[in-house]
Amino acid sequence: MSPEKGINIDPQTKASSSSNNKKVVYHTKDFNLWYGDNHALKDINLSFNEKEVTAIIGPSGCGKSTYIKSLNRMVELVPSVRTSGVISYSDKNILDKTFKVEDLRTRVGMVFQKPNPFPKSVFENVAYGPKIHGIRNKKVLNEIVERSLRGAYLWDEVKDRLNENAYGLSGGQQQRLCIARCMAIEPEVILMDEPTSALDPKSTLHIEELVQELKKEYSIIIVTHNMQQAARISDKTAFFLNGEVVEFDKTDTVFTNPADSRTEDYISGRFG
Amino acid sequence: MEHMNANQVQNKMSTRIRKNSIAKGLFFLSTIFGLIILVILLVRVFSQGIGWLDWNFLTGRLSTDPEKAGIMGAFLGTAWMMLVIIPVTFILGVGTAIYIELYAKKGRVQSIIQTNIANLAGVPSIVYGLLGLTIFVRLMDLGNIVLAGGLTLSLLIMPILIVSAQEALRAVPQELSEASYGMGATKWQTIKKIILPAALPGILTGSILALSRAIGETAPLTVLGIPALLIPFPEGLFDSFTALPMQIYYWTLDAVLTEEYAYLAAAAIIVLLGLMLLLNSIAIIIRNKFQQRL
Ligand SMILES: Nc1ncnc2c1ncn2[C@@H]1O[C@H](COP(=O)(O)OP(=O)(O)OP(=O)(O)O)[C@@H](O)[C@H]1O
Ligand SMILES: [Mg+2]
Numbered sequence: 329m330s331p332e333k334g335i336n337i338d339p340q341t342k343a344s345s346s347s348n349n350k351k352v353v354y355h356t357k358d359f360n361l362w363y364g365d366n367h368a369l370k371d372i373n374l375s376f377n378e379k380e381v382t383a384i385i386g387p388s389g390c391g392k393s394t395y396i397k398s399l400n401r402m403v404e405l406v407p408s409v410r411t412s413g414v415i416s417y418s419d420k421n422i423l424d425k426t427f428k429v430e431d432l433r434t435r436v437g438m439v440f441q442k443p444n445p446f447p448k449s450v451f452e453n454v455a456y457g458p459k460i461h462g463i464r465n466k467k468v469l470n471e472i473v474e475r476s477l478r479g480a481y482l483w484d485e486v487k488d489r490l491n492e493n494a495y496g497l498s499g500g501q502q503q504r505l506c507i508a509r510c511m512a513i514e515p516e517v518i519l520m521d522e523p524t525s526a527l528d529p530k531s532t533l534h535i536e537e538l539v540q541e542l543k544k545e546y547s548i549i550i551v552t553h554n555m556q557q558a559a560r561i562s563d564k565t566a567f568f569l570n571g572e573v574v575e576f577d578k579t580d581t582v583f584t585n586p587a588d589s590r591t592e593d594y595i596s597g598r599f600g
Numbered sequence: 601m602e603h604m605n606a607n608q609v610q611n612k613m614s615t616r617i618r619k620n621s622i623a624k625g626l627f628f629l630s631t632i633f634g635l636i637i638l639v640i641l642l643v644r645v646f647s648q649g650i651g652w653l654d655w656n657f658l659t660g661r662l663s664t665d666p667e668k669a670g671i672m673g674a675f676l677g678t679a680w681m682m683l684v685i686i687p688v689t690f691i692l693g694v695g696t697a698i699y700i701e702l703y704a705k706k707g708r709v710q711s712i713i714q715t716n717i718a719n720l721a722g723v724p725s726i727v728y729g730l731l732g733l734t735i736f737v738r739l740m741d742l743g744n745i746v747l748a749g750g751l752t753l754s755l756l757i758m759p760i761l762i763v764s765a766q767e768a769l770r771a772v773p774q775e776l777s778e779a780s781y782g783m784g785a786t787k788w789q790t791i792k793k794i795i796l797p798a799a800l801p802g803i804l805t806g807s808i809l810a811l812s813r814a815i816g817e818t819a820p821l822t823v824l825g826i827p828a829l830l831i832p833f834p835e836g837l838f839d840s841f842t843a844l845p846m847q848i849y850y851w852t853l854d855a856v857l858t859e860e861y862a863y864l865a866a867a868a869i870i871v872l873l874g875l876m877l878l879l880n881s882i883a884i885i886i887r888n889k890f891q892q893r894l
Binding site: 400402405407430431432433434437438440442444445446447456457460461506509510513 | 705706773775776778779780781782783784785786789793794798
């Protein structure tokens with residue numbers, strides 16, 4: 329085993345041993361990813377626990393989006409992508425050719441950086457997921473839509489305009505609608521790629537509170553540029569730099585007593 | 601300020617402004633030139649044809665007596681052909697566009713197909729006439745019936761339709777399909793429920809414009825041997841027929857002998873222009889509706 333690998337595995341083992349009896353949902357082992365010749369992710373080793381919030385931080389271009397999109401294989405939409413290593417979800421290697429990507433994405437929902445509701449009604453947006461999975465019963469759909477919208481704390485604001493086009497909602501409402509849409513397929517994990525970067529402070533606060541609520545039921549992995557946000561809402565934090573994981577530990581530890589000087593530099597705003 | 605000599609700047613200033621006015625004038629003139637030609641054309645057509653445009657002309661059969669001649673036969677021929685052209689081009693054209701844009705691997709093969717489609721859009725229409733004559737009239741032995749004419753014109757506008765459908769599909773934001781895939785939808789579900797509905801207005805606009813190009817075409821129909829002097833109305837896809845532009849073409853030829861035919865041709869042109877205007881307006885309405893929705 330090369331010395332670099334040893335360094336990478338170390339923080340991960342430390343983190344998982346400290347949170348003793350929680351179940352691991354995702355396990356990433358020696359994962360590499362290339363866009364053509366660009367080696368964007370290098371020997372990533374990370375694991376995520378059930379019902380925890382993990383924040384991924386790091387400077388622009390360090391591979392945060394690439395990594396989170398690897399977790400639901402969305403990254404494959406880019407034709408030049410090649411990967412090596414293992415990402416296992418519920419102990420199955422999702423990078424395996426025979427693994428059904430549709431199944432994975434039903435169990436792992438995603439919320440994107442820019443709110444991206446469909447140009448359909450509020451109701452149809454939330455009902456989209458259940459419908460593509462074959463639910464046709466109107467009563468069941470109504471229930472799912474209400475429950476999801478309540479879960480995303482949006483119900484009171486939109487209950488009288490369920491049939492209006494979702495583009496008429498504010499940016500913050502649209503993002504909560506996207507979270508509701510994601511919850512409607514009842515995933516186990518929710519991936520969020522900078523979900524508040526396009527929002528004002530008040531909507532951001534809404535989403536942060538929502539994340540705290542969601543973590544009771546879901547495992548959440550959230551990419552953020554906002555250091556305070558990571559400190560406020562996450563249990564663990566992974567610091568990415570140039571396609572590598574520099575540090576992965578409990579959020580408290582990463583922010584108060586980081587093991588690597590580069591982490592400290594980044595957190596205190598000395599670069600990035 | 602060393603490099604910007606105030607005097608020099610002033611001298612240059614008037615020259616620059618003069619050049620600007622000249623450029624503006626030239627572009628204005630070229631616009632006016634096109635407009636004048638269009639106005640002359642319209643005035644001539646309307647002054648000659650409007651007097652002949654009556655109920656009898658619209659609903660009548662072809663006749664050797666110009667006073668009694670009507671264009672119903674040619675109009676029906678065009679209408680029947682549209683019934684062939686619309687489904688054939690729409691299904692094949694949109695299908696091809698979907699395959700190239702959404703399924704085909706981006707690479708050499710795809711770019712070769714793409715270049716060829718673009719080239720096909722530039723092939724003269726008479727060449728499509730020859731293709732139609734070889735394949736539909738001779739090889740498939742259909743004869744010069746509605747189906748053969750419609751298929752030939754379908755081939756003619758297919759490349760235009762494919763290109764415009766591709767543009768419409770490409771204009772659908774990537775974020776929408778990502779959201780759909782992200783919820784476990786298959787590619788086909790995403791295309792059917794998200795991409796196609798979003799691209800449909802664009803596709804329809806393109807199709808209607810392509811269709812209006814098809815119904816004005818004469819050259820390919822001449823090559824197919826579509827007759828102009830045909831008394832019975834076409835009643836189906838397998839009947840002989842004539843079409844509006846063919847009728848206009850032959851009446852214009854006959855005008856050398858009998859002057860009245862020139863007026864009949866002008867009246868028929870008004871009808872054809874009206875039809876195209878109608879199609880284009882539909883396209884514009886669809887486009888505006890779509891823009892409002894976004
Ligand atoms: N579609 C793509 N094709 C080719 N290279 C890409 C693509 N997307 C990202 N990259 C490259 O991969 C590297 C990581 O990009 P990524 O988007 O994952 O960074 P990020 O950490 O999410 O940055 P940001 O904070 O700005 O969102 C960059 O060098 C980027 O240029
Ligand atoms: Mg990113």
